[in-house]
Amino acid sequence: MNLKIKLRHLVQALRKSPIPRTHIFEVKTLKEAIFDPNWHFHSEYQLFLVLNGTGTRFIGDNVKHFKNGDITFTGPNLPHLWRSDNEGIASDKSDWSEGIVVYFHENFIGSDLLEKEEMIKLKQLFRKSLRGIDIYGETAEKVNKMLQNLLRLQGFDSVLELLKILNCLSKTNEFEVLASPGYTNTLKEGDTERMNNVYAYIMKNFKKKIAIAELASLTNMTPTSFSRYFKVHSNKTFSDFISEIRIGHACKLLIEKRVNISHACYESGFQTMSNFNRQFKAITNRTPAAYRKEYAMR
The missing domain is CATH 2.60.120.280 (Regulatory protein AraC)
Incomplete structure (x- = not known):
């Protein structure tokens, strides 16, 4: 192009x-x-x-x-x-x-x-x-x-x-x-294309481990510069962002696909059930079982 x-x-x-x-x-x-x-x-x-x-x-x-x-x-x-x-x-x-x-x-x-x-x-x-x-x-x-x-x-x-x-x-x-109280739009024209590329890469690869170096290379930055850039424009760390993407996917699997909790964990890119349960509750304020039960009653 x-x-x-x-x-x-x-x-x-x-x-x-x-x-x-x-x-x-x-x-x-x-x-x-x-x-x-x-x-x-x-x-x-x-x-x-x-x-x-x-x-x-x-x-x-x-x-x-x-x-x-x-x-x-x-x-x-x-x-x-x-x-x-x-x-x-x-x-x-x-x-x-x-x-x-x-x-x-x-x-x-x-x-x-x-x-x-x-x-x-x-x-x-x-x-x-x-x-x-x-x-x-x-x-x-x-x-x-x-x-x-x-x-x-x-x-x-x-x-x-x-x-x-x-x-x-x-x-x-x-x-x-939705957006947190401290969120401010700091994007400029060039940033929209760069963030699109970052989001596209993450959505394609979130089920596996993604190293900061991969995205730093994608955006022509050093890992340190990319981490700083990402936090400024997304208002969260890269690791927190990945966790939200994975938990969002797990929620979809639990509600729409009706898979068991263990399957949702590993299919969403988590390596251990303990980390999955901890991240799930931190992001949704519910356990996976409580989340699925709540939506089953709607």
């Missing part, structure tokens, strides 16, 4: 899906072989529903497995990507990833209006979205239906529906804030 094409891809990654000047917001369906795997950020707020597909989701410094029905709300300039499980695997259209995405700017409501007392909860919602929000429970089911209805509406009716969705999100307690 020549330099001009690379630069164009970088610009597209950083300025994804601009809203037409003639519209207040943009809503559309995504149906692709995989969701966009590029680590990117943009100035719009983004509301995203997964209709079909599984994989690993990165939002700021948060890493989590995604599945059908997941709904996230992310604020401006918060880096994110959805890396589908079937990336690199040939599949027919029935297996393609599918979702609904909404983009809008905060000023579509008006800065003066947001300062009014009636808008306090909405303003708080926007503030929380700067770290990314995961919606669950009955709220997720309700917003799922509203988003699908939004696709069918036009004109002012569509604006009212979007406002109803935001109002619903602003009132619920069924949410989890």
Whole structure:
């Protein structure tokens, strides 16, 4: 790929899906072989529903497995990507990833209006979205239906529906804030491509032991420089990041594949059950058995 094409891809990654000047917001369906795997950020707020597909989701410094029905709300300039499980695997259209995405700017409501007392909860919602929000429970089911209805509406009716969705999100307690309080986006254009390469390599090789030297070589850095670079841009150490990827994969195996705990441990790249159990509880606040039991009851 020549330099001009690379630069164009970088610009597209950083300025994804601009809203037409003639519209207040943009809503559309995504149906692709995989969701966009590029680590990117943009100035719009983004509301995203997964209709079909599984994989690993990165939002700021948060890493989590995604599945059908997941709904996230992310604020401006918060880096994110959805890396589908079937990336690199040939599949027919029935297996393609599918979702609904909404983009809008905060000023579509008006800065003066947001300062009014009636808008306090909405303003708080926007503030929380700067770290990314995961919606669950009955709220997720309700917003799922509203988003699908939004696709069918036009004109002012569509604006009212979007406002109803935001109002619903602003009132619920069924949410989890994703990126950590100390997370700050320090990425520049060149970093997005470099971090994409790093994430792609990790996702392909996380089941085996990955040496820092391998990724240092991939990014043309020394091991020490890479460790420092990675921690600055991901807000965590490389070893902690690998553990989160492995535990996310183990969660998927326990819930979707219904494998036993021992199989999930070794299939996710852990060498001992004791380390697996310790890391699992540290990341999910549950034991593997408790985690599987909790999801079996849903």
